[in-house]
Amino acid sequence: MVRPTMEDVALRAGVSRALVSLVMRGSPKVSELRRSAVLKAAEELGYSPHAMARSLASRTSTVLGVMVSDLHNAFFAEVVDGIDEVAREQGFDVIINTGGRSPARERRALESLLSFRPAGLILLSPVVPATAIGKAAEQLPVVLVARSSRVSDVDTVNDDGEVGARLAVDHLVSLGHQRIAHLDGGEGTQAGPRRRGYVAAMEAHGLVPQVVSSEYTDAAGARAIRSLITSDALPTAILSCNDFNAVGAISALEDAGLRVPHDVSVVGYDNTSLAALRHVSLTTIDQPRAEFGRLAADALLQRVREERTEPVRHLLTPSLVVRSTTAPPGGPR
Amino acid sequence: MVRPTMEDVALRAGVSRALVSLVMRGSPKVSELRRSAVLKAAEELGYSPHAMARSLASRTSTVLGVMVSDLHNAFFAEVVDGIDEVAREQGFDVIINTGGRSPARERRALESLLSFRPAGLILLSPVVPATAIGKAAEQLPVVLVARSSRVSDVDTVNDDGEVGARLAVDHLVSLGHQRIAHLDGGEGTQAGPRRRGYVAAMEAHGLVPQVVSSEYTDAAGARAIRSLITSDALPTAILSCNDFNAVGAISALEDAGLRVPHDVSVVGYDNTSLAALRHVSLTTIDQPRAEFGRLAADALLQRVREERTEPVRHLLTPSLVVRSTTAPPGGPR
DNA sequence: TTACAGCATTAGAGCGCTCCAACCAATAGA
DNA sequence: TCTATTGGTTGGAGCGCTCTAATGCTGTAA
Secondary structure, eight states: OOOOOHHHHHHHHTSOHHHHHHHHTTOSSSOHHHHHHHHHHHHHHTOOOOHHHHHHHHTOOOEEEEEESOTTOHHHHHHHHHHHHHHHHTTOEEEEEEOTTOHHHHHHHHHHHHTTOOSEEEEESOOSOHHHHHHHHHHSOEEEESOOOOOTTEEEEEEOHHHHHHHHHHHHHHHTOOOEEEEEOTTSTTHHHHHHHHHHHHHHTTOOOEEEEOOSSHHHHHHHHHHHHHTTOOOSEEEESSHHHHHHHHHHHHHTTOOTTTTOEEEOSBOOHHHHSTTTOOBEEEOOHHHHHHHHHHHHHHHHTTSOOSOOEEEEOOEEEOOSSOOSTTSOO | OOOOOHHHHHHHHTSOHHHHHHHHTTOSSSOHHHHHHHHHHHHHHTOOOOHHHHHHHHTOOOEEEEEESOTTOHHHHHHHHHHHHHHHHTTOEEEEEEOTTOHHHHHHHHHHHHTTOOSEEEEESOOSOHHHHHHHHHHSOEEEESOOOOOTTEEEEEEOHHHHHHHHHHHHHHHTOOOEEEEEOTTSTTHHHHHHHHHHHHHHTTOOOEEEEOOSSHHHHHHHHHHHHHTTOOOSEEEESSHHHHHHHHHHHHHTTOOTTTTOEEEOSBOOHHHHSTTTOOBEEEOOHHHHHHHHHHHHHHHHTTSOOSOOEEEEOOEEEOOSSOOSTTSOO
């Protein structure tokens, strides 16, 4: 249970500790002879460098900290994929941490990440107050994903929810729909832009917006539909705030004996793996999630390398994915 | 961007660095006077201890490394919840890392985790070869979750797939089914025990097992059902290897004009959040995932504290969750 | 008075590494 | 011949902290 140190390797290879350090960092100014001797000794001893000692001594870090607000949401997994890809390419390691959607836990997670003195921090849809983010940003570069922020000196990466909602409305209108309701995401992140985009797109088409208050869950989607049916205000098409909400809406419609998309078309938002299941096959709005991650990592590394000090705000364009839950009013021709 | 050190705090508080260290670690042998002076100075400077320097100097670590083979799978998120809970209680921090189901990437992830010299390592369903695990286990305590192993000195936490499969079969038989097929998980982890449990349970009931080769995806589940229909060998009930497979199976059944559960009952495995969606409402087998995490963390911490050296093998009992995809043959009475 | 606890406090070494300046051939240039 | 130059190598300081042993300082007993 005791790991060899550089000293041990140096002793075995018959060189100085400094030389071993050079070899480990792949310096070109080491003779082939010594290099192989060192590598051999390291191999035999099962040596691998101590990242913390290294970072302490060099006063630099090759670690990027990532705080994921909710590990249960596959959305973040794909963002992490993108981060990982870029980080690996550029020789950085990624450590992840989760806040479980609770501000208190998230704060602790942030502290914990910070205590490793990483080169930078990426926060995925954090729920901690902006002040906590600002404080972190004073100590190291910080990038926010899926949460906008007015904190200066923080880069952000978001999707353009207004465009996404417009894409959905345009699609439904082009199918011939005129009565299109939006089940909105209430206080949820990004609910605002989606709602605004929906309203703007409806008005642009000369149609009357119908915003129904709802939430990001399937139960809420079902509830919203039931209330629409009860009040006899059911439209021919629904734009949900996200995929879960849409699936709940579909269930409630089917429970009421209505067919999707024959009687009512439904569009989700996020293109989660759920939407792609053949049993669901939901028309939805896709966000370039891996791209989110790549851009976030790029932005962070630019700051880490001090290539940029001005904050950057990425706003990515979502796209429409047509599956089987949308059709012209009255059903597919 | 430069963080204050202990020295700075000591200077400001008019004490020695060692005293600040004692205060930071909550030592009782510090006078109230000095303690408050130190805390005040630390507060004013925005000081927080440098975890790496601390761990280097003390030759101990309060970090648990967790390698998640696949971040996209919500199964692991719940296990991490359990780990997190126990770790937090006992004053340990958790850092996560992912291998993306690729042995090469996973190996790198392992290296990276190891380079932080954590107190111990938890591997969630790793795909790296056993030798790599064994090598890690020589350096620090290692716990394996959702992967059995014959490596000595490694603790494991698994669910009893044989019991789970038996629960499902018993449930179907009690509903009156006799022709029950199993869509199996092929080479996937835990597919073996589930298949064995199914076969054993069928035989215990005096029924003929019918194992159909399949995989852990919804497309594979659909394919298996189509082949059963084509070959006219469709049973009255299906036990899928997991929930995704089950959802695919349901889609294919519905495509063929069959109703679930009226014509065919379907049982999944894992009780993912997918199964709980009202649109799906899948009868399935639940594994105590958070409990997996808690037990794994407990086992690891026991070893970290050197309270135990003998390996421990946890085998947890799954349970049946009845929803709407199972009914007596011919449909609900 | 001296001795001796008992307690709070501190100096200093050292954790495993990096980095700088110095060093030492060996070769090239004058 | 002597002086630069170059490429490879090394000692030693120091990163921010912990830990041990030693220090100073009371107060009490002899």
